[in-house]
Amino acid sequence: MSDALAPAVPSGTTRPPDAGRPPPSTPPQPPSEPVTSAQRVLPLRRPGRWILSAVALVLVAQLVHGLATNPFYQWDRFQYWFARPVIVNGLVVTLEVTAYSAVLGLAGGIALALARLSRSPVLRAISWVYVWLFRSIPLIVVLLFLYNFSALYRTLSLGVPFGPAFWHFDEAHLATDLVIAVVGLSLNEAAYAAEVVRAGILSVDQGQHEAAAALGLPRRYQFARIVFPQALRAIVPAYVNQLIGLVKGTSLVFYVSLLDLFGSVQSMGSTYPGDIVPLLLVATVWYVILTSVVSVVQFYVERHYARGALRALPPTPVRRLRVAVATLAARVRRETAA
Template sequence: MSVSTDLVPPPTARTAPAAGVVPLRRPGRWISAAVVLVVLAAVVRSVITNDAFQWGVVAEYLTAEVVLRGLGLTLWLTVLTLVLGFALGTLLAVARLSGNPVLAAVSWGYVWIFRSVPMLVQLLFWFNIGALYPTLSLGVPFGPDFVSISSTNLIGPLAAVIIGLTLHEAAYAAEIVRGGVISVEQGQVEAALALGMGRGRILRRIVLPQAMRSIIPAAGNALIGTLKGTSVVSVLAVQDLLFSVQLIYNRNYLVIPLLLVATTWYVVVTSVLSVAQYHVERHYARGAARALPPTPWQRLGGRLR
């Protein structure tokens, strides 16, 4: 009885060792990394050793009372502007997406106007609103007025800042919310309507939770932009962080170290907001992937292990 050898591999094929995988060499990657590290080290050394920065003065004024008061006002303006701006922006986004052509047109016109005019120009307009409308009245259009007040001193610097920043932020927030809503698959809305769900419940339970994955990154950028954008209110003598350090260096002429004080606080607050944004994004990323991406600390621990 003979045994066929057609299915038996030759001895050389059975005993041949597996070929090792040789990683691709990338010398350019290591050379570019070395160049960047050398340049970075030179910049850090220049900043630390340059006496013109006067780091001792920076440390002295970093926690000064007037600086902390200005920082508090900056944070308050940022939070208030973001809350009011996104509240108004959400209404504008809903109006833009509605089937009412009048609401959609008005929403589009609002976004067009307030995104076209610079923020500083808007603040100056609101601060000088008394020159445009000396008297504000409430009554029947083209008819008698019921209430009439003088607007000369009605809007002060702080009120003008709040109104201007809020209206400016609402225009960008409307586009952020609208972009997040239209990123949700329309078939899910149609399926929910087929199940008898109301449009309000669909918006709360289906559309917004998924839209937040697109809204949060853009909203985080808007928040950081608003934080830095509040520095323009110093032109109206509103004592924010930048105006506070300007008051100090107008007396002692230490311009560079006082500007570094403001820069340091802006960097610290922006870094904290970036960390918060990262964790909020991870929260709303649940369900979009099988596993959440590791945090920077988890990646570092994995590499060390």
């Protein structure tokens, strides 16, 4: 009977197996809900992070509260000593010693690094021995040795090697306390700066050296205009760490009778024994200020030499603060609207 009702199929053709059957019914789709502005992706909650942040804030608050309320620190005496002329004079000496030693140490480090990378075995050997020797001797030993240098050589002379001398100098008058401090710190700093500079030069891609040599440029021009500017991206962060160590290392010049910041604090602490703690806090705060200034300078120097190496320069702290404030304000507006 079903065959009689089926549509006729011409002879010579094959009937499809599904012919005459109704198309399968598709299940009804649920109506799509319109996406409203209130629907948004919720961030993943991380309660552990909030708990650790709260614990850290509590510890910091306790530390600040202890510093502010403990009478042992004598903050009134700290305020009295912080900008006294004797402290400011010591701070000026610290800045002078740091500036001279940083410039001379970096210049000596560049010379030693170039000697270490030269093709002369004599220069390489002398540079290696210098770096090995001054990195092995503590800075305080170097300063004390230079301070007593006049006991070994009372006079210095210039003239023909192993021959007659034309000029004589009295070492006691030539080597003042400031000169001894700068020379000692510069000799020590040059040894560490040499390794920093050498590592920065080696970090430059070898293709840059080959391309500069292929252009037929003089070696001095290759180093000054092509290699060294690229090496500074690796030199600056490491050498700023050395510079911060140099700022703190100037506290040792007190042992060669030079009253820098730490020497002035020590001297005043001996005169006023009851103010030792606030005087040490004065020195601590001034050293923190100096190292913070060096860190800010480091950021902008690194940002300058990052041009051409990064697609986008890192934002400045002021820019980061503005973005953070804008993000927080937008989040508050969304929470209020919800």
